[in-house]
Amino acid sequence: MTDQELKEIMKPENIVYKKSGLLRDNIMHYCPGCSHGVTHKLIAEVIEELGIKEQTIGISPVGCSVFAYNYIDVDWQEAAHGRAPALATAVKRLLPDKYVFTYQGDGDLASIGAAEILHACNRGENIVCIFVNNAIYGMTGGQMAPTTLVGMKTATTPYGRNVDRNGYPMKITELIAQLPGTCYVTRQSVETPAAVRKTKQAIKKAFLNQKEKKGTSFIEVVSTCNSGWKIDPIKANKWMQDHLFKFYPLGDLKDSVKDDPESYKQYIE
C-alpha cells in the first residue's frame, strides 16, 4: 500500500474506530491474548464517553494488572495485595462527588482480599468494582486461585485441583450478589466482539449507578490467562467457553438498588 493510499484510508470521514484518548501510549506488558488489555480499553472508553476523566480515581491491585495505572489516563492509587476496596472506601467517603473504581484479579479479590471486598460491598460503598477472574494467579507464575476449577492443573496443583486437598472453587460473585449493599452484580467476558460490547455496557451502567448513588456495582469479567494455563490464546478462549462458563455462567446476578435501610428497622422495633 502506498503512502497516498494510506492517507486516503485514514481521512477523518473514514474513521470507524479509534483508540480511546484515555489509553496512554505505553506498550502494554500483558501477554498477547490476555483479557486484561481489553478490559482496560473498555474502562478507558467508558470514562471518556461519560466525560469524567478529571473526576475519576482508580485503584489498582497486586497481580498482573498492578500497572493498570500506566495505561489509563486518570489519577491512580496502587494498593497492597487485596486491599483495593479498603482504599476505595476511604477515597469515596472523603470525595463523595468523585468517581472511584477498583480493579482486581481473582487471587487479589477472592483470596487475600476476601474480607475487604465483602465488607465494602456489604457497606454498600458507592463504588465500581471490576473483577478479572482468570481462575489462576497470573502474575506469580500460574498457581492455584480460589476460583481454579476442580481438576485444573496449575503450578501448585500439578496433578489438578483436588477438593480434599484444596477445597472447592469459590463463586464469590454469587456471594457478593447476596449482600444488601450491592445494586448491580453481573458476570461478563471479553472473548468475542459481542461479549466486549456487553461488558462495556455493564461498565457504563456501573459508573452511572455510582452517579446515582445506588450502592456497590460489581462486574466480574471471566477471563483468559493463556500463559498461566499454558495454552495459546485461541485455545484459551475456547477452553474458557467450554469450561469456565459452565461453572461461572454469564449474565446479571442482580440489577436493582441496595436494600432500603428502613426495611431493617423492624427487627428491633
Added chain:
Amino acid sequence: MGELRLMKGNEVIAEAAIRAGVDGYFGYPITPQSEVMETLMIRKPWEETGMVVLQAESEVASINMVYGGASCGKKVMTSSSSPGYSLMQEGISYLAGAELPCVVVNVSRGGPGLGTIQPSQADYLQVTKGGGHGDYHVIALAPNSVQEMNDFVALAFDLAFKYRIPAVILSDGAIGQMMEKVELSDFVPRRTEEQIRKECGDWCTLGSNRHNVVTSLELDSTIMEERNVKLLKKYEEISKNEVRYEEYMTEDAEYLFVAFGSCSRICKKSIEMAREKGIKVGLFRPITLFPFPTQQLKVLGQKMKGIMSVEMNVGQMVDDVRLAVECKVPVEFKGRYGGIIPSPDEVLQALEEKLVRK
C-alpha cells in the same frame, strides 16, 4: 488560654483530631484504646466539620483506608493497640514507601501474642526500627501526659505533611486510660479541596488531568535504589531538625534516668525520693523516639557516673541509650513487663543497687 477539661487520654485523641481539622478516622476496636473511636462516634464530627469516621472490618482494612485517604492529600488517621498495630505493618510500609502523610496512634499493651490489656512499652522496637518490611522509618512521638496526647495530634500531622511520612504517636494503656486536666487546642478548619490541591496537587489523587499515581512499586532496581536514597536523606533531615526531648533536674545530676512515656512520670517521683536521700539523679526523656535524641543524650550522658534506662518492657530502648553514650558510661536497665507498671520505690532501689552502691 484554651478550653480546660478533665479527660481521658484516649478521649483527648478524638477531640484533638476534630479540632485539628482531620478529614477522616478509620479504626477497629481494641482495648485499651477503644474510647478513641467511641468518643468520635458520640461527638458526631461529620455534622460539625464534615470529618468522616468509619469502623473498619479490621486493622488491615483501617490502615489501608488511611492509605486511600492519605493518597488524596487528606488528613487521615487511625488508632489501635499492639496486636492491631502489628496487623497494620504491611500498610505502614506501603505508606512509607509511597511517601504518604498520616497519623497512627498506638496505645500499647503487653505482649507477645494476645498478651494483656495492661499498659506496656514493648512496641518500642516495632515502632522505631521499622516494624514492616523494607528500609523505612516513621516519626515516633511519645506523650507522657493527657496534655501531650492533645498536643501531639496536631504536631504529628504537621510533621507528617512536612516530610510526607507516617507519624506514630506511641502511647500506652496508662496514658490512654488516665484522666487529667487538659487544655484543648483551638479549632482549625478542615482544608478545602482547593487548599489541598495547592499544597499536595503535584502528587495527590483528587481527580485531575495530571495522571497522578500513588505507588510504592518500582521494578527497575536502579530507580528503586534512588528511591531508597531519597528516603534515607529524608530520615537524615528529620534526625537533624525534629529531635525533641526533655531534661529534668539534670544540672547537678551525677546519675541519669532515661525513660519515655509513663515511665518518665514514675522516674520523676523516684528522683524526688532519691534527692531526699542525697542521691543526685536527673531524667532525660526522649519525646521523639524516632528521631532518637542520640546527640543530646551523648553530651549529657557522658557527664554521668551511671545511667539507667527505665522501661515497661524487657529492655528495648536501652541499646539506643548505650549507643548514644558510646558505652563510655555504665548503662543499666530496670524494667517491668507483661503489663506491670514499676513503682517509684523499685526504680530507686534498682538505681541504688545497680549504680550508686556499686
